[in-house]
Amino acid sequence: MCRFRSILFSSLVFAITCSALRPATAQVDTPTIRTQNEITESESKNLFAIIGQVARPGVYQAPLTEPYLMDLLHNAGGFSAGANGYLRIIRNGPNGVQASYATGRDFQLRRGDVVVAIRKTGLAINPRSVDQRSGISNDANAGDESPPTHVQLAFVNLTDRPVVLRMRRENASVGRILELLGHSPNLAQTVRVISHAETPHFTSADQQLASESVLVFDSAVIRRDRLPELPTEIVNDTRKQQEAVATVYTDETSETPDGDQQQFQLAAVGDPPVKEVPTPLDFESSKHTEDVKLKSKPVSQSQPSARNTKQPKPIRIQNLPAELLTINEPLALPDAREAEADAGGWFSFLMYSFLTLSICAGAGWGIMRFVRRKGQPKRLEVSSRQVESEQPSELNEIIYDQLPVVEESLTQSDRLSVFSRTGTQKQTRNDQTHGVPRPHFLPETAIPDTVIPEQEQPPRGTSISAEVATTSGGKKFRVDAKHEQDAARQPVTVANHAGVNEPQGQGLLDRVLSRVQGAAKR
Amino acid sequence: MSIALDIGSSHMRSLRRQRFRLIGRSCRSLFTELADRESHREILNRLGVPHLEINGQLIVPGDSADGIAEFFRVPTTQAILNDRAVKSSDVGREVIVELVNALLPTPGHANEICCFTAGGIPGDTDGSRNEVNQLVAQTIRRCGYQPLGIGGATAVALAELGDQALTGVGITIGAAHCETTLMCHGVELARSSVARGGNWIDEQLAERQALHFWDQSGNRHLDFRSARDWKESNVGSILSPTSVEESQLAALYRELVDDVLAAVRDAFTNAPHAFDALQPVGVVCAGGTASRPGFREIMLDELRKNPFPFGISPVQIIGAWEYSVARGCLIRATLEEETISRRAA
Numbered sequence: 064m065c066r067f068r069s070i071l072f073s074s075l076v077f078a079i080t081c082s083a084l085r086p087a088t089a090q091v092d093t094p095t096i097r098t099q100n101e102i103t104e105s106e107s108k109n110l111f112a113i114i115g116q117v118a119r120p121g122v123y124q125a126p127l128t129e130p131y132l133m134d135l136l137h138n139a140g141g142f143s144a145g146a147n148g149y150l151r152i153i154r155n156g157p158n159g160v161q162a163s164y165a166t167g168r169d170f171q172l173r174r175g176d177v178v179v180a181i182r183k184t185g186l187a188i189n190p191r192s193v194d195q196r197s198g199i200s201n202d203a204n205a206g207d208e209s210p211p212t213h214v215q216l217a218f219v220n221l222t223d224r225p226v227v228l229r230m231r232r233e234n235a236s237v238g239r240i241l242e243l244l245g246h247s248p249n250l251a252q253t254v255r256v257i258s259h260a261e262t263p264h265f266t267s268a269d270q271q272l273a274s275e276s277v278l279v280f281d282s283a284v285i286r287r288d289r290l291p292e293l294p295t296e297i298v299n300d301t302r303k304q305q306e307a308v309a310t311v312y313t314d315e316t317s318e319t320p321d322g323d324q325q326q327f328q329l330a331a332v333g334d335p336p337v338k339e340v341p342t343p344l345d346f347e348s349s350k351h352t353e354d355v356k357l358k359s360k361p362v363s364q365s366q367p368s369a370r371n372t373k374q375p376k377p378i379r380i381q382n383l384p385a386e387l388l389t390i391n392e393p394l395a396l397p398d399a400r401e402a403e404a405d406a407g408g409w410f411s412f413l414m415y416s417f418l419t420l421s422i423c424a425g426a427g428w429g430i431m432r433f434v435r436r437k438g439q440p441k442r443l444e445v446s447s448r449q450v451e452s453e454q455p456s457e458l459n460e461i462i463y464d465q466l467p468v469v470e471e472s473l474t475q476s477d478r479l480s481v482f483s484r485t486g487t488q489k490q491t492r493n494d495q496t497h498g499v500p501r502p503h504f505l506p507e508t509a510i511p512d513t514v515i516p517e518q519e520q521p522p523r524g525t526s527i528s529a530e531v532a533t534t535s536g537g538k539k540f541r542v543d544a545k546h547e548q549d550a551a552r553q554p555v556t557v558a559n560h561a562g563v564n565e566p567q568g569q570g571l572l573d574r575v576l577s578r579v580q581g582a583a584k585r
Numbered sequence: 586m587s588i589a590l591d592i593g594s595s596h597m598r599s600l601r602r603q604r605f606r607l608i609g610r611s612c613r614s615l616f617t618e619l620a621d622r623e624s625h626r627e628i629l630n631r632l633g634v635p636h637l638e639i640n641g642q643l644i645v646p647g648d649s650a651d652g653i654a655e656f657f658r659v660p661t662t663q664a665i666l667n668d669r670a671v672k673s674s675d676v677g678r679e680v681i682v683e684l685v686n687a688l689l690p691t692p693g694h695a696n697e698i699c700c701f702t703a704g705g706i707p708g709d710t711d712g713s714r715n716e717v718n719q720l721v722a723q724t725i726r727r728c729g730y731q732p733l734g735i736g737g738a739t740a741v742a743l744a745e746l747g748d749q750a751l752t753g754v755g756i757t758i759g760a761a762h763c764e765t766t767l768m769c770h771g772v773e774l775a776r777s778s779v780a781r782g783g784n785w786i787d788e789q790l791a792e793r794q795a796l797h798f799w800d801q802s803g804n805r806h807l808d809f810r811s812a813r814d815w816k817e818s819n820v821g822s823i824l825s826p827t828s829v830e831e832s833q834l835a836a837l838y839r840e841l842v843d844d845v846l847a848a849v850r851d852a853f854t855n856a857p858h859a860f861d862a863l864q865p866v867g868v869v870c871a872g873g874t875a876s877r878p879g880f881r882e883i884m885l886d887e888l889r890k891n892p893f894p895f896g897i898s899p900v901q902i903i904g905a906w907e908y909s910v911a912r913g914c915l916i917r918a919t920l921e922e923e924t925i926s927r928r929a930a
Contacts, residue, residue, distance in 0.1 A: 458919050461602065461912060462747035468600070468607045468908050473647065473687050 111172055112225035113139045114215045115180035115275045116146035121227050132172055142180055151179040153219060153257055153277050177217050177225045179275050214274035216240075220282040222290070237278065238268025245289040253281040586693055587922045588730065589914030590685070590701040591740070592721055594665045594761030594784070595873070599688040600911035607915070609908050610688045614664045616646040616680045617654040625657075637683065639676055646680040647687070651810075658798070660806050663784070665717050666761060678720055685724045692729040698925075699725045700918035702910060703734030733921055738766035739773050740913025745869040745903055754897065756845065757910065758872035758880075760784045763841070765849045777852035779844050783874040786837045787812045793833050822879035838880060842887050853894055865896035871906040 111130070114120040118140025125134075132150070142148065154176050172178075214235045218226040221244070234240075237256065238248030251268035258276040266272070460466050588601040598611045619625045621641050629636050629643065634653060637644040645653045646664070654661040664680045689699065703718040722732040735743075742755030751771040757764045760783040767775040790796070791812040798808045816834065826832040870884065881902045888900070903909050 466607045468609045470609050
């Protein structure tokens with residue numbers, strides 16, 4: 064037995080250790096999210112957007128299975144310091160479902176969902192306090208007096224996927240955005256705005272939008288052929304994507320020495336994202352993730368052949384106004400996790416090792432406990448199982464209304480007599496021959512002894528059955544001295560001339576009734 | 586085992602589990618007052634009607650009150666009105682205490698959970714913020730149970746949304762007030778209450794149709810009972826009224842539904858924790874007033890005009906609503922007991 068235990072424990076430890084020593088990238092993959100290489104073109108629309116107070120806002124892609132909210136939040140780097148812990152989800156625009164979500168529960172997202180991590184009340188996004196990695200404000204700098212110059216926005220129904228961007232505040236009006244998208248500002252009336260803690264509403268074309276607003280376009284009005292070319296391709300390999308992005312940005316910058324693009328290029332290679340003259344629309348989310356990588360591994364050193372890399376095709380940003388340069392491309396969920404794992408390095412390896420050892424110890428303890436319990440008497444085991452199996456089913460029976468409801472007559476408390484007078488049966492009862500019907504309620508608790516006034520007691524010798532005495536309130540009512548109490552409860556029967564036993568001392572009607580019943584029985 | 590207590594303004598009910606069935610007790614939560622005369626007492630005694638003697642009045646509580654009131658031509662009084670025990674005197678309070686005592690059997694063990702409907706105030710789990718809740722909680726404690734208060738609509742949601750992961754909207758259209766709750770995975774997120782219900786409809790009907798009666802002292806009273814009898818006897822749909830009275834009734838129902846839904850929208854919009862379910866959620870509606878033919882269509886019509894801020898699946902009117910609230914309370918009590926026993930283990 065001891066040998067078996069040691070073999071079992073050793074094999075378990077070996078298996079878990081082996082799995083723990085696998086590359087960190089494999090550890091962070093979840094069953095619902097596959098690697099980039101597995102994503103096919105047909106799945107490219109399984110996109111989700113997250114903006115607001117998260118580390119890496121942007122558009123994320125998941126393979127066939129729809130991820131859970133916590134997965135998306137996790138891949139977006141979790142809440143930033145300025146988050147209040149609530150998430151707002153916009154699905155299908157204002158005609159669909161919107162909801163706020165408090166952390167602590169998880170549920171499955173649906174394709175095209177836009178998640179907004181709501182910021183703390185009174186916290187303004189300040190571009191000067193933008194985190195280099197995430198591009199959003201830090202809580203420590205939240206109190207800066209300088210007004211925020213950039214806002215985060217998400218677009219729904221503009222294309223077949225949500226779009227997330229960051230733009231300068233002065234350009235953040237519905238009319239200006241429509242203009243940049245090649246549409247008339249007059250269409251502002253068709254664009255609903257969902258901003259923080261507000262119901263969907265229309266705004267005027269010139270009204271400045273709050274940060275983290277979601278613009279829901281009317282897909283019937285938007286002409287997609289007029290839109291600038293939006294990034295639609297899914298880059299399947301993270302490393303190649305980095306190379307390509309770096310290449311393209313460098314190339315484009317070198318080809319078109321536009322001031323705004325120069326700003327963008329600087330942001331892409333990791334310089335502070337906002338300079339003195341930033342672009343009206345700024346790069347958001349996924350780029351910032353890549354920014355970190357580019358910062359840690361300079362393009363020229365870590366990727367020497369990056370400029371020559373031609374596939375996969377990077378995001379094309381042709382025909383795009385300079386202000387709209389910053390519309391981001393989808394970022395696949397595994398990339399974000401991989402990025403996290405890489406960033407962890409040795410520290411994450413040590414953490415995983417420690418975790419693995421803890422799991423091993425726990426598993427070993429559990430196995431020992433299980434084996435010990437098996438050796439205990441069978442009776443205890445059965446009873447504990449019964450308790451475990453019965454409790455949930457009992458509750459389910461009530462929840463699913465599987466038990467019949469049986470109405471019980473009301474039990475009137477005997478405390479009622481505290482307030483009412485005790486029944487004066489003697490005064491109202493004229494017929495001394497027949498039994499008094501029992502009251503319609505029965506006291507459950509013991510009837511307290513009642514002091515009967517002397518004048519209310521019937522004279523000795525009068526025939527009041529024990530039944531009457533019992534119902535009248537207690538033993539002290541018993542005044543029938545001729546019969547024993549138990550005997551008085553049994554009806555005394557005498558045989559009549561027909562040989563049928565009939566109760567003695569009952570009225571004519573009762574006797575007739577009993578005879579009829581007796582005849583019926585026979 | 587735990588027990589549930591539904592403290593309604595028209596009925597009080599208790600429900601408990603006994604092996605493979607649920608045992609329910611029910612009584613009307615009203616009373617009638619008679620002058621303390623020898624003749625009255627004698628009649629009550631002969632009829633075997635339990636009664637109280639308070640401040641020179643004979644008080645008949647519970648189910649017998651209606652019959653006695655009709656017999657003596659005196660009005661009946663609700664024990665609970667707008668979440669308050671009627672009258673500041675002891676009468677209403679004593680009636681509530683007596684009825685609760687009658688509904689609760691002897692507890693099986695110490696600190697058995699008794700989950701009761703705490704009307705009016707959200708989160709009044711210990712019954713400390715409302716007069717009736719406080720009284721009921723005290724009485725429950727005196728009976729040997731441990732009180733736990735939840736809203737009536739929450740109880741309905743617990744009872745009827747079991748197949749929807751306890752997520753959705755529960756509405757109770759009661760006699761004195763209507764309650765609504767938005768529940769997510771068994772947790773109440775928002776709650777609203779309107780101090781109108783079936784009694785308000787009766788009152789308006791009696792007023793509009795000038796239904797009165799005079800008591801033995803010659804005082805005139807609104808005849809709610811006749812209005813209610815007419816309303817209950819007229820079982821046609823309120824969607825297609827055929828007379829002036831039926832039109833009045835339909836208008837009153839529509840007004841009531843409108844008020845309830847307006848309160849619901851306000852509550853849901855201003856809820857500190859809004860909703861996290863993205864699929865269309867179920868809406869269950871229980872109560873005597875809601876079981877009238879045509880009520881569902883009126884509610885759907887009003888919802889179409891002013892929708893909730895989230896998607897809903899078709900409204901479900903609970904047919905056997907009598908013990909629906911009590912069953913929800915029983916579920917809550919059972920869950921609480923399970924939690925306690927798990928903690929103890």
